[in-house]
Amino acid sequence: MVSSWVLDVLRCPETNQKLFACDLGLIRSGDGSFFPDRDGFTSLVYPQELVGNDEKMNRLYEWLAPYYDVSERILGRLLTGVDMQGGRQRIVDLLGLKRGMRLLEVSPGPGVFHPMLRKQLGEEAEIVSVDLSLNMLRQCRKRHASERIELIQANAQNLPFADESFDALFHFGGVNLFSDPARGLNEFVRVVRKGGLVSWGDEQMSEEFTHPIGRRMLPRMNPGFNELPPAVPVGVINATKHVVYEGLGYLFASTKA
Numbered sequence: 001m002v003s004s005w006v007l008d009v010l011r012c013p014e015t016n017q018k019l020f021a022c023d024l025g026l027i028r029s030g031d032g033s034f035f036p037d038r039d040g041f042t043s044l045v046y047p048q049e050l051v052g053n054d055e056k057m058n059r060l061y062e063w064l065a066p067y068y069d070v071s072e073r074i075l076g077r078l079l080t081g082v083d084m085q086g087g088r089q090r091i092v093d094l095l096g097l098k099r100g101m102r103l104l105e106v107s108p109g110p111g112v113f114h115p116m117l118r119k120q121l122g123e124e125a126e127i128v129s130v131d132l133s134l135n136m137l138r139q140c141r142k143r144h145a146s147e148r149i150e151l152i153q154a155n156a157q158n159l160p161f162a163d164e165s166f167d168a169l170f171h172f173g174g175v176n177l178f179s180d181p182a183r184g185l186n187e188f189v190r191v192v193r194k195g196g197l198v199s200w201g202d203e204q205m206s207e208e209f210t211h212p213i214g215r216r217m218l219p220r221m222n223p224g225f226n227e228l229p230p231a232v233p234v235g236v237i238n239a240t241k242h243v244v245y246e247g248l249g250y251l252f253a254s255t256k257a
């Protein structure tokens with residue numbers, strides 16, 4: 001069951017109606033439809049039937065969840081040489097998050113940023129992470145329970161939150177391959193308050209990345225490395241693009257207008 005502050009900002013991802021808690025951990029909308037609890041996670045996925053890349057990538061991530069860190073370590077050793085932990089700390093530093101901010105993290109995977117986000121925002125801050133993959137959320141719960149981050153199953157392209165619910169939104173690692181990246185970015189903007197932080201990033205190989213085998217192999221394994229990021233959404237100002245992970249990724253940090 002979600003906590004009361006989350007319930008307050010939760011909305012039906014289809015109709016945007018307010019949601020209410022009821023027995024057995026279920027969430028009910030005003031029109032009488034129910035959203036299930038899946039293995040202890042409030043599940044607000046819309047549409048239920050995934051299409052296009054969402055369906056393909058979700059199958060991959062459900063399978064990959066328990067091995068995410070191991071595969072990253074193997075790839076790191078063989079193909080990138082990149083210090084991923086150092087790269088993550090740099091990303092969190094670039095966000096400029098302030099203590100006590102209310103943060104929505106979209107697509108945490110197994111929670112690789114959770115300890116750094118909690119440390120940066122402080123014990124009292126309200127943080128919620130949403131991911132489409134139930135197995136990724138299970139990994140978050142298993143490894144990062146002590147970070148006390150609220151976990152919800154949802155699709156980034158139909159976020160189950162009221163407009164302007166958060167001071168800041170952070171997403172890394174999924175947007176390039178969403179079925180509809182522009183829709184995802186518009187959702188990111190919608191749920192952040194005016195003047196708040198809207199930040200997103202994903203893989204993109206730049207000149208700074210020089211590992212000879214990685215330069216050849218990574219784009220073959222994931223075409224996203226050679227693609228341009230989606231266009232900056234309407235409704236943000238001061239969008240700044242940073243090169244991260246030693247030339248393997250990009251991060252946009254912007255302000256909601």
Ligand SMILES: C[S@@+](CC[C@H](N)C(=O)[O-])C[C@H]1O[C@@H](n2cnc3c(N)ncnc32)[C@H](O)[C@@H]1O
Nearest residue numbers: 061107108109131132133136155156172173174
């Ligand atoms: C490559 S992982 C990134 C995890 C982590 N943020 C990181 O930087 O390592 C991509 C994550 O995006 C999630 N994801 C993919 N499509 C999504 C969608 N439409 N809505 C929400 N999460 C999604 C996947 O389930 C997976 O956990």
